[in-house]
Amino acid sequence: MGIVAKYKIVCIAGSFLLGLVFLLSAPGPAPASECDLAPYFIGKGKSTSDEAKSLQYYQEAVDVCPGYIRPYELIGNIHRNQKQSDLAISYFEKAAELGSQNSKLYYHLARLLFEKGQLEDGLQHINRSLEIRPGYPDALALKSEIQKALDDQGPQIVLYEPSTASLRGMLVVESFAAMIVQGTALDRSGVAEVKINQTDADLDDHGNFVKEIQIRPGENAIAIEATDKIGNTSRLVVNVHGEKYALPALVQTGRYASSQQLYSKSHAVVIGINRYEKWPVLEFAVNDAKEVQKALVATGFDDVTIILDKEATHRRILTELFDTLPRKVGRNDRVLFYFAGHGQTEELTGGGRKGFIIPVDAEVANYSATAISMEQIKSLSGRIAAKHTLYVMDSCYSGLGFNRSAGIDPAASDYLRKLVSMRVVQIITAGGKGEQVQERQGHGIFTTFFLRGIGGAADFDGDRVVTGSELGTYLRPTVSNESRQAQTPMFGRLEGEGEFLFFIGDSR
């Protein structure tokens, strides 16, 4: 072998080795993930005006990455434009199933389902579209169309008060009387307005409505009209017969030995809460409730329900007040509601205030949904037929909306006789908004003096009967002075001109 040949062999070997070294050291292209190419096919599909080609590119995107959402949307849309609804729906549903967040996908899917008469499914998808893009005009318009197709009836009206079952169309009034009309309007599209005798009632987001109206002697037609958000209206008419009141014949003037002469039955619901789940714990509310229970039994109450601590849930209190109590209270009964626990007053954005009692399980933030508003408490008086109702709240509130009219002139003849025959709802609270209820020696100051008041300390005229107004008149300065003006009780009437009566030492 000549030198030249040897040199050639060395060169070839060297080149081979160099090439090998290069191949081993130089990083080659990393293997592409199939899914990485999906956006490429999307781009290709969108940049051609030939639908067949677009479909082909989008299908390639599906083939390389079956979990990639976008090609299903685009293929579905081509089928939609080609009026192939079933195919379009199947691709759109696949995209939805994979978790698309595209508001238009849900809009088109809803439209196709709507056109096929699948209204419930259509509504579900249009709601999803609006969740993703609130205010999306096309979706809002379609939702309205679907709702109209689904809902061609006005709201269902459930009337709580006047309760046609308990009142049987009979309501005793003198010349005129206020009556609460209260209920719920239910409609799948939402309730837009409720009118009672052609005037707007207060309406909340849940369809609960309330309105105070005037009842006159004779026939009173109460017309309730509820309109849903797509314009369907329903109407309910209730007839209430008002009668001229007459003085009860059995009642005598002068001193009354017992409540039996004036009330058929005396009911009380007594609530005390110390151990709140989320609100600050209190010390003596339960003690107060127990003492009040004893005192009420001693002054002639024959049906006292006591609800303490963990029993005093939102649900239990509402059930007691709005279900149990209305079923057992008669027209000639008296009802006392006592609450010792947290109260809260909310400033309303439109001005005014709204009071709440706080059940044991109420939330701290957004408490209004889990507390019981004074509006609800006040509406109880419309649900029960009792002649006299008294709310005693050992909490501080404001915005209760009661008036301070003194009722009948005590000097009038047949004073008590007249009071007894007239319906009344009165309320006494331990203090006003922003005041702190004071506790001392195992009891709240307010309850201490409330017990003394009904025990006789508030019997200013010595007739052994303590009226609601006497009690309020006694408690207001006494508690204020005792608490060094930290709390000043408030009292007044929510309805009527009569008086709640306590009979001193009256035990049945």
Place this chain on the structure above:
Amino acid sequence: MNVPVRIHLLRILSSFLLLLAWGCAANPLSFKIENSLPPDRLAYYSDSFDTFREDLWEKSVSIYKDTQMAGFQLADMIYRGGKLVFTTQRDCFSKAALDTKYTLKGDFDIQMDCRFSPIRGLQPMDQVMGLGVFDKDSGETGNQDLVRIVVFRGSGQPNNFLTSTSKNRAGRSPNTKEILDFDGSLRVIRTGRTVSTYYRQKGEAWKRLSAYPVSNADLTFGFTLQNFTPRTNNLKSAVPFTAEFSEFKINAAQDILEEEI
């Protein structure tokens, strides 16, 4: 005053007027888009990049050659603190891009904040961050009419450049700038049949890059980060690089046409 002196004065005056005219043209704030959509409607299409908005953006990439496709990987797209961060993959052709799912009709004025610091040294890969507008109906991906602003560092090149280009005017703009890094805003304005491009480094005033004649077609906006160009056949992208995008704003637009889906 003799004739040469008059001519000299006229020249000075005309130069002054020319400078004044140039100054006005260079200031984008002097652009007033007539009959723009109301701000609340425009705000819907602006994006602060807190999360991916499927209703606004299409993930769509153009790859120019089969050789590029064989080794292609999508660049990472991560939302971080009000920024959309693109990071290329290593050892492959890599790119991320978003296009709007709507087109801009008529005159418009759009801008986007971005930050891009190309990797230093003679890297054997292109480093390209770009944004711009294109007519998606004018051809297949990669061959469409477009105007774009790019910040780039070419393979093996020692410098970074900021420039704008259009399909109809190949090559660099006469206003190509050599820069260190870019941290600021890029802006594209169409008035009539002209698209103008602007940039602004953080804390500085807007500066004009160039202007291009365009058709009256509706235009799609898009932005990208990539480690290759249409011409690239092979590359050694051993190092990933990153660009950040934030605050996309439509300052004005006469109309916005959303895609069907």
